[in-house]
Amino acid sequence: MHTKSRFLQISAISEAILHIFFGIVxxxxxxxxxxxxxxxxxxxxxxRQSGYRLWPVGFSAxxxxxxxxxxxxxxxxxxxxxxxxxxxxxxxxxxxSMYAYILFRKDFKYRKxxxxxxxxxxxxxxxxxxxxxxxxxxxxxxxxxxALILPYVMNMWxxxxxxxxxxxxxxxSIIESAKIDGAGEFTTFFRIVVPLVKxxxxxxxxxxAITYWNDWWLPFMLIENEKLYNLQYxxxxxxxxxxxxxxxxxxxxxxxxxxxxxxxxxxxxxxxVLGMGPIVLAYPFFQRYFVKGLxxxxxxx
Amino acid sequence: MRLKKFFVVMLxxxxxxxxxxxxxxxxGASSSKLPYVKLTWYVIxxxxxxxxxxxxxxxEYIKPKLNAEIKMTMFDWGEYNDKLQTKIAAGExxxxxxxxxxxxxxxxxVAKGAFLPLNKPGNDLLSxxxxxxxKLLGDDFIKGASINGILYAIPANKEKAHNWGFIVRMDLVKxxxxxxxxxxxxxxxxxxxxxxxxxQKEPGIYPxxxxxxxxxxxxxxxxxxxxxxVPVSLYPNNKSTKIVNELEQPNTKALFKxxxxxYLAGYIRKDAASVTDWMSDLKAGKVFVMPQSLKPGKDAxxxxxxxxxxxxxxxxxxxxxxxxxxxxxxxINAKSKNPERxxxxxxxxxxxxxxxxxxxxxxxxxxxxxxxxxxxIIAPGPKAKDYSPGLGWMFGNQFINYIYENEDPNxxxxxEEYNKKALPLLSLGFNFDDSKVKTQVAACKNVWKQYIxxxxxGSVDPxxxxxxxxxxxxxxxxxxxxxxxxxxxxxxxxxxxxKK
Numbered sequence: 001m002h003t004k005s006r007f008l009q010i011s012a013i014s015e016a017i018l019h020i021f022f023g024i025v026x027x028x029x030x031x032x033x034x035x036x037x038x039x040x041x042x043x044x045x046x047x048r049q050s051g052y053r054l055w056p057v058g059f060s061a062x063x064x065x066x067x068x069x070x071x072x073x074x075x076x077x078x079x080x081x082x083x084x085x086x087x088x089x090x091x092x093x094x095x096x097s098m099y100a101y102i103l104f105r106k107d108f109k110y111r112k113x114x115x116x117x118x119x120x121x122x123x124x125x126x127x128x129x130x131x132x133x134x135x136x137x138x139x140x141x142x143x144x145x146x147a148l149i150l151p152y153v154m155n156m157w158x159x160x161x162x163x164x165x166x167x168x169x170x171x172x173s174i175i176e177s178a179k180i181d182g183a184g185e186f187t188t189f190f191r192i193v194v195p196l197v198k199x200x201x202x203x204x205x206x207x208x209a210i211t212y213w214n215d216w217w218l219p220f221m222l223i224e225n226e227k228l229y230n231l232q233y234x235x236x237x238x239x240x241x242x243x244x245x246x247x248x249x250x251x252x253x254x255x256x257x258x259x260x261x262x263x264x265x266x267x268x269x270x271x272x273v274l275g276m277g278p279i280v281l282a283y284p285f286f287q288r289y290f291v292k293g294l295x296x297x298x299x300x301x
Numbered sequence: 302m303r304l305k306k307f308f309v310v311m312l313x314x315x316x317x318x319x320x321x322x323x324x325x326x327x328x329g330a331s332s333s334k335l336p337y338v339k340l341t342w343y344v345i346x347x348x349x350x351x352x353x354x355x356x357x358x359x360x361e362y363i364k365p366k367l368n369a370e371i372k373m374t375m376f377d378w379g380e381y382n383d384k385l386q387t388k389i390a391a392g393e394x395x396x397x398x399x400x401x402x403x404x405x406x407x408x409x410x411v412a413k414g415a416f417l418p419l420n421k422p423g424n425d426l427l428s429x430x431x432x433x434x435x436k437l438l439g440d441d442f443i444k445g446a447s448i449n450g451i452l453y454a455i456p457a458n459k460e461k462a463h464n465w466g467f468i469v470r471m472d473l474v475k476x477x478x479x480x481x482x483x484x485x486x487x488x489x490x491x492x493x494x495x496x497x498x499x500x501q502k503e504p505g506i507y508p509x510x511x512x513x514x515x516x517x518x519x520x521x522x523x524x525x526x527x528x529x530x531v532p533v534s535l536y537p538n539n540k541s542t543k544i545v546n547e548l549e550q551p552n553t554k555a556l557f558k559x560x561x562x563x564y565l566a567g568y569i570r571k572d573a574a575s576v577t578d579w580m581s582d583l584k585a586g587k588v589f590v591m592p593q594s595l596k597p598g599k600d601a602x603x604x605x606x607x608x609x610x611x612x613x614x615x616x617x618x619x620x621x622x623x624x625x626x627x628x629x630x631x632x633i634n635a636k637s638k639n640p641e642r643x644x645x646x647x648x649x650x651x652x653x654x655x656x657x658x659x660x661x662x663x664x665x666x667x668x669x670x671x672x673x674x675x676x677x678i679i680a681p682g683p684k685a686k687d688y689s690p691g692l693g694w695m696f697g698n699q700f701i702n703y704i705y706e707n708e709d710p711n712x713x714x715x716x717e718e719y720n721k722k723a724l725p726l727l728s729l730g731f732n733f734d735d736s737k738v739k740t741q742v743a744a745c746k747n748v749w750k751q752y753i754x755x756x757x758x759g760s761v762d763p764x765x766x767x768x769x770x771x772x773x774x775x776x777x778x779x780x781x782x783x784x785x786x787x788x789x790x791x792x793x794x795x796x797x798x799x800k801k
Contacts, residue, residue: 128387129387129390129391132387132390132391133391133392136391136393137391220380220383220384221387224374224376224384226348237377237379237380239379240377240378240379240380241377241378241379242379242578243379244378244379244382245378245379245580
């Protein structure tokens with residue numbers, strides 16, 4: 001027990017109300033998650049008969065069997081997701097932190113220009129088709145693993161957050177003294193700055209990791225080769241397929257052979273659980289860096 | 302200068318070496334003189350494990366014949382449309398793609414100029430490079446698939462008509478001795494006594510399948526003028542050329558009343574209005590009678606795909622409508638670098654028995670085995686799991702396809718008869734241009750979503766809800782759509798010289 005300051009004291013009633021309120025919010029977040037897990041452990045026919053329950057009906061792990069025995073494709077997609085998340089996160093943190101660092105350095109000659117470039121593209125977006133043409137015809141990203149990594153490597157929003165964080169937590173004098181001691185720019189950045197701003201880096205890393213992990217959009221746009229599909233996109237495809245077939249069942253009309261290999265309800269949920277797995281574990285890992293909340297603060301463009 | 306440097310650095314980061322394919326165009330029709338080309342082909346379906354292997358076999362076969370190879374890519378059902386729309390918007394020079402009324406929309410793409418016209422007067426590519434295919438399809442079918450008299454894609458040669466009716470679970474029919482229903486059931490009302498039996502004796506089963514989007518509503522078989530979910534239609538019997546709002550017609554009301562009666566009697570799933578996935582109920586063995594779009598042998602197909610034995614009862618007469626003609630086609634990209642060769646490939650694919658069956662069924666001895674080679678009857682082979690796309694209706698010419706041993710050996714003969722029997726609708730080849738009434742169409746679609754699933758499943762009282770729905774449709778501007786459609790249709794009838 002530490003002694004509370006006078007400002008932090010609240011009455012027992014308000015405290016109870018706050019506790020209850022946030023308890024409800026927490027439950028609202030946890031129940032759907034629990035429902036997904038419980039459905040994934042249910043027997044499909046039982047679900048059909050009794051509807052969804054919060055407790056597994058006719059407990060069976062068959063759906064996991066099914067998903068895992070789909071085997072190679074799913075594990076492969078898992079591998080792609082993990083690889084892309086790790087490589088992408090490292091690259092993203094590197095690029096974002098360096099870019100933010102030069103925008104933070106007031107003695108950098110082209111600071112205004114680079115701020116403007118980043119800001120301008122953040123606010124004014126060319127649209128989907130030009131983006132696609134650049135990715136495919138200029139950068140030749142189509143059907144390569146780079147297609148899943150490069151488009152998210154630079155993110156101006158993260159740069160702004162990180163720059164604000166730097167200017168709040170890093171006194172200019174540190175950089176001055178490093179210079180006087182004869183450190184070059186890279187030494188200053190990697191040996192002096194980076195160790196001091198770990199919480200900020202961790203935040204960016206978490207953002208990036210989640211972005212990469214949850215991404216289905218890039219494979220959707222740029223990948224045709226099944227071997228490069230990631231896990232989220234595989235799930236997205238299943239979801240799309242189910243919706244789509246329901247939509248067009250009538251339209252297929254006379255050609256009406258409807259494909260019959262749709263995964264069952266519980267198998268879909270099993271996929272979702274497997275998809276969440278590792279990224280849920282990433283949170284506690286980064287948690288210790290979030291001692292101080294990061295704010296974007298007052299941005300000057 | 303520094304800016305330049307910065308960009309160069311970024312480019313080097315992102316640069317991936319790719320091979321540049323030389324661009325060559327071929328002319329003439331003898332393969333020995335043709336330059337070597339690579340074609341690309343996009344299709345829809347459930348991706349198959351041995352797809353690349355089959356692709357390789359296809360290439361081995363077509364290389365000496367066409368001096369070309371083809372890269373076949375299959376996209377899953379849900380992603381195909383978006384992927385193709387992106388490619389077309391970005392102007393990618395692929396060669397062939399699947400198109401239909403229900404995905405990668407044929408009419409929209411033609412309006413955009415995305416597809417190559419195949420039989421323009423003065424440049425009749427179809428007669429030049431695919432004469433056999435042209436003959437196979439016949440004039441009616443080509444007319445039905447044409448837009449303003451010009452064909453932009455090659456329809457698959459399959460059943461050229463549709464009709465509606467029911468499929469019935471045979472195990473239950475035998476169990477309760479209901480065989481006489483195949484003689485007696487001529488319309489929806491005739492089902493009642495049989496549904497009653499099932500309701501009483503099989504509490505876990507829905508006697509009648511009615512779901513949002515797949516329900517007895519289709520027995521009216523409206524000839525839809527706009528889209529499936531807009532109630533602007535023609536009667537499907539050529540008796541009248543007047544376009545109507547189907548909800549205002551007496552037969553619609555009568556049908557919805559019957560469905561309502563069945564719902565109240567407990568023959569239909571209680572939450573049917575919000576359920577679209579009827580296939581899984583069929584597979585779970587929970588449905589006794591299901592309305593279906595029919596063709597010869599549909600029951601056998603459903604038996605294979607659901608694991609229960611079904612038999613079909615035909616209710617409506619077969620008609621040939623524009624929908625069949627544009628239900629499954631292969632188009633050539635307007636930006637294709639080798640359109641002639643692509644067309645030559647399609648010609649070969651539609652007429653060559655080996656090539657067509659290779660893509661449809663895989664490799665003999667692996668994915669299928671012959672039961673009777675002379676008749677082309679096959680059974681799944683040891684590796685059938687790795688390649689059985691089941692897309693006969695997409696891949697070219699059904700009349701040269703093999704037949705599974707549990708199907709009717711006369712399947713294709715029945716198809717031919719069915720095609721002959723079908724009544725070609727007057728509206729064949731009529732394509733409504735909705736550019737003037739786009740907002741009304743979108744508004745009507747919203748109203749449709751709101752009311753029709755409830756009505757078609759019997760979840761609400763039609764006496765109360767049909768007038769409400771009609772009112773909402775009127776507010777959404779359905780009359781403006783009807784007026785515009787009628788105007789265009791009259792012009793179309795005049796132009797084609799069909800009776801007015």
